[in-house]
Amino acid sequence: MSCSDLSGARRCACGNLRRTTRSITQFYDQFLLKSGLRSPQFSLLLNISLNENISVGELGSILLMDQTTVTRNIEMLKKNGYVTIIKDPADARRKTISITESGADKLAESMPLWEQAQSQIEKGLGTERYRDFLKTLKDITQLVQ
Amino acid sequence: MSCSDLSGARRCACGNLRRTTRSITQFYDQFLLKSGLRSPQFSLLLNISLNENISVGELGSILLMDQTTVTRNIEMLKKNGYVTIIKDPADARRKTISITESGADKLAESMPLWEQAQSQIEKGLGTERYRDFLKTLKDITQLVQ
DNA sequence: AAATAATATATGTATATACATATATCGATT
DNA sequence: AATCGATATATGTATATACATATATTATTT
Numbered sequence: 001m002s003c004s005d006l007s008g009a010r011r012c013a014c015g016n017l018r019r020t021t022r023s024i025t026q027f028y029d030q031f032l033l034k035s036g037l038r039s040p041q042f043s044l045l046l047n048i049s050l051n052e053n054i055s056v057g058e059l060g061s062i063l064l065m066d067q068t069t070v071t072r073n074i075e076m077l078k079k080n081g082y083v084t085i086i087k088d089p090a091d092a093r094r095k096t097i098s099i100t101e102s103g104a105d106k107l108a109e110s111m112p113l114w115e116q117a118q119s120q121i122e123k124g125l126g127t128e129r130y131r132d133f134l135k136t137l138k139d140i141t142q143l144v145q
Numbered sequence: 146m147s148c149s150d151l152s153g154a155r156r157c158a159c160g161n162l163r164r165t166t167r168s169i170t171q172f173y174d175q176f177l178l179k180s181g182l183r184s185p186q187f188s189l190l191l192n193i194s195l196n197e198n199i200s201v202g203e204l205g206s207i208l209l210m211d212q213t214t215v216t217r218n219i220e221m222l223k224k225n226g227y228v229t230i231i232k233d234p235a236d237a238r239r240k241t242i243s244i245t246e247s248g249a250d251k252l253a254e255s256m257p258l259w260e261q262a263q264s265q266i267e268k269g270l271g272t273e274r275y276r277d278f279l280k281t282l283k284d285i286t287q288l289v290q
Numbered sequence: 291a292a293a294t295a296a297t298a299t300a301t302g303t304a305t306a307t308a309c310a311t312a313t314a315t316c317g318a319t320t
Numbered sequence: 321a322a323t324c325g326a327t328a329t330a331t332g333t334a335t336a337t338a339c340a341t342a343t344a345t346t347a348t349t350t
Contacts, residue, residue, distance in 0.1 A: 006194055006195060006256065009256065009263075011263075012173075012188065013267075014170055014172075014184045016282050017169055018166055018170065018184065018185065018188065019208055019210075019286070020209075021159075021163055022208075022210060023209045023285075024159050024286075039159045039160070040163065043160040046151060050152060064167050107151065111151065111154065118154075118157060121289075132277075133158075133281050140266060141169075143266060144171075144172035144266075
């Protein structure tokens with residue numbers, strides 16, 4: 001007897017999210033190509049820019065990314081000179097991450113490229129549906145936390 | 146002058162999808178833990194089960210995954226004895242992938258674990274909203290292809 | 291103040307992913 | 321049949337990701 005309905009798992013939230021994420025990442029990366037950034041680094045650099053002097057752990061909390069992954073991904077940004085990583089004088093365990101001028105330039109350069117990709121998605125879905133979509137992503141995130 | 150509205154990129158479809166995907170993957174993985182499969186392998190094994198004698202490239206097309214990634218991920222399944230990979234007699238370039246009895250058992254074992262994770266998402270969102278969500282993921286996928 | 295618990299980051303290891311390119315095979319053209 | 325283009329898979333390399341654990345530092349407890 002092995003008549004379990006495997007086919008039902010086609011509706012898997014995780015599998016469907018992973019597939020769409022693979023696909024959309026390549027899409028955004030095509031636009032970002034000229035900047036030399038790719039989606040994950042663009043996102044990381046953006047959040048560093050929006051949260052000056054943020055720590056590794058706090059970045060992880062915002063991005064829902066393991067702290068060890070943050071540690072490794074900011075190394076790449078540092079290697080390219082886009083961020084500085086310094087010990088917090090008030091707490092030597094902590095490191096504070098800041099965007100450099102070069103990093104801010106790179107981010108500014110990639111914004112219009114990002115905007116091109118983004119507008120295709122938003123226009124394709126329509127404003128309202130896009131808003132609902134972001135809300136659903138947020139709700140899923142809270143369901144699984 | 147650097148007053149570009151970086152903050153607008155918080156609505157990035159790619160970034161938001163990637164974040165939610167990281168998060169939900171860990172959620173499903175917790176449930177699947179007992180089976181020894183993790184989300185990507187569960188998904189891969191499922192699709193192999195649903196498409197007997199599928200090729201590497203066809204799997205990539207279904208999963209929107211690069212062919213080289215499929216090649217490497219099925220190696221893991223093969224190493225665990227969950228699939229067989231044999232040359233297509235009709236076309237020696239092609240390889241056909243099939244689930245083994247052991248793989249089918251493993252999949253059957255993981256289905257109720259998957260169902261637990263899945264039902265929390267579907268119940269949390271509600272049936273209708275969940276259906277809309279899958280539709281939107283599909284539409285995004287088509288927008289970026 | 292010393293010992294212990296808690297916290298922040300880093301390292302070792304493994305999987306997931308894709309791009310550029312190589313290799314093998316097939317199909318079509320001559 | 322030999323050549324050439326197309327197709328299927330594999331390999332080299334690099335980034336993305338997380339878990340288990342180590343290390344360093346701070347905070348708490350005795």
